[in-house]
Amino acid sequence: MPAVKQPTMKSAPQYTEFHPRWYRPRVSVYWWMGEWHYLKFILRELSSVFVAVFVVETLMLISALRGGPEAYAHFQQSMRNPLVVVLNLVSFFFIVFHTITWFNLAPSAMPVRLGGRRLPDVLVAAPSYVAWLVISVFIGWLVLR
Amino acid sequence: MADKIVLEIARYSPEQDNEPHFESYEVPVYKEWVVLDALNHIKDTVDGSLTYRWSCRMGICGSCGMMVNGEPKLTCATFLSSYADNGKKIRVEPLRYFPVVRDLVTELSDFLVKLKKAKPWLIRKDEPPLSQGEFLQTPEQLDRYKQFSMCINCTLCYAACPVVGLDPIFVGPAALALAQRYNMDSRDQGSAERTAVLAHPDGVWGCTFVGECTRVCPKHVDPAGAIQQYKIASVIDWLKSFVMPKGQTT
Numbered sequence: 001m002p003a004v005k006q007p008t009m010k011s012a013p014q015y016t017e018f019h020p021r022w023y024r025p026r027v028s029v030y031w032w033m034g035e036w037h038y039l040k041f042i043l044r045e046l047s048s049v050f051v052a053v054f055v056v057e058t059l060m061l062i063s064a065l066r067g068g069p070e071a072y073a074h075f076q077q078s079m080r081n082p083l084v085v086v087l088n089l090v091s092f093f094f095i096v097f098h099t100i101t102w103f104n105l106a107p108s109a110m111p112v113r114l115g116g117r118r119l120p121d122v123l124v125a126a127p128s129y130v131a132w133l134v135i136s137v138f139i140g141w142l143v144l145r
Numbered sequence: 146m147a148d149k150i151v152l153e154i155a156r157y158s159p160e161q162d163n164e165p166h167f168e169s170y171e172v173p174v175y176k177e178w179v180v181l182d183a184l185n186h187i188k189d190t191v192d193g194s195l196t197y198r199w200s201c202r203m204g205i206c207g208s209c210g211m212m213v214n215g216e217p218k219l220t221c222a223t224f225l226s227s228y229a230d231n232g233k234k235i236r237v238e239p240l241r242y243f244p245v246v247r248d249l250v251t252e253l254s255d256f257l258v259k260l261k262k263a264k265p266w267l268i269r270k271d272e273p274p275l276s277q278g279e280f281l282q283t284p285e286q287l288d289r290y291k292q293f294s295m296c297i298n299c300t301l302c303y304a305a306c307p308v309v310g311l312d313p314i315f316v317g318p319a320a321l322a323l324a325q326r327y328n329m330d331s332r333d334q335g336s337a338e339r340t341a342v343l344a345h346p347d348g349v350w351g352c353t354f355v356g357e358c359t360r361v362c363p364k365h366v367d368p369a370g371a372i373q374q375y376k377i378a379s380v381i382d383w384l385k386s387f388v389m390p391k392g393q394t395t
Contacts, residue, residue: 110374
């Protein structure tokens with residue numbers, strides 16, 4: 001078996017007419033911090049963590065309801081903890097952000113065609129907002145009645 | 146509006162420099178002047194060694210894309226006057242995430258290889274004789290892909306996409322949108338041939354829907370939309386393959 005020729009490393013690559021020395025910029029770890037559009041994307045991705053927080057809390061609520069009045073009272077007590085209240089407020093902000101960005105992106109991912117023409121994005125997003133409002137009002141009515 | 150404005154231009158000479166540096170040039174501001182006019186003015190009257198690409202001056206050739214104050218722009222469509230009002234400087238750099246050949250010129254071979262991989266041309270399984278005439282298409286069929294066909298390969302979307310920067314093997318917005326443009330074309334029969342490149346972790350699944358490609362696109366192509374639409378279509382195809390394992394799904 002012939003010996004494999006090892007490529008030789010040059011400490012400083014030299015420019016030649018036929019092998020131009022390109023400058024290859026490195027992407028900073030903080031690429032998302034300088035621009036609002038990128039930061040908004042990272043916050044949108046991060047918002048899924050807070051969606052998970054609310055899912056876990058809902059599962060804990062159901063588990064507490066199954067456990068009887070004592071378990072439910074204990075759950076309510078733990079929800080009054082100031083740290084949990086702060087976490088829930090932050091989670092709520094992120095979930096609203098998550099919902100709005102999701103609804104606004106949906107029309108470009110799922111364009112709706114009617115009579116051979118694409119419906120305007122506003123019309124595609126509108127039913128999601130209407131459904132969100134109706135369900136929120138219904139849940140508000142259930143809780144406050 | 147100010148009479149003059151300072152352009153800070155990234156200069157890189159591979160013979161002398163290890164990395165780019167900025168040089169400042171003061172140029173007159175006329176209301177009809179775009180950044181490309183200012184670059185031409187500098188090259189003609191101040192420093193002939195300034196290197197950049199340009200051709201048509203009317204947003205069709207896609208050659209003059211550069212970073213203008215951190216935003217990917219066609220410099221032939223970016224007016225000096227929109228920056229001169231607030232007395233700011235204009236910083237001109239080569240398109241982000243591409244290797245730099247010299248000054249404002251980027252290396253595009255990688256993009257061209259990716260573009261070819263996406264097979265952005267009509268693929269026919271049968272080739273009817275010319276005597277049958279042209280392929281007919283209804284306005285509705287045209288409307289399904291027309292937006293994606295406006296791409297001029299200016300690569301502004303690559304300079305806007307952080308995934309392109311972080312994952313160099315990602316096929317990227319323009320190539321994926323152009324593949325989808327042909328998939329949506331009623332005359333095309335080649336969507337199965339594009340699947341290997343598109344429905345791949347470095348294809349549409351590499352996209353995290355940042356959406357910047359769509360925002361910066363000077364031709365309103367909406368590559369982000371094209372990519373998400375392909376994601377949905379490929380999932381539906383995948384589900385169909387369980388129902389009809391041996392059937393043609395596309």
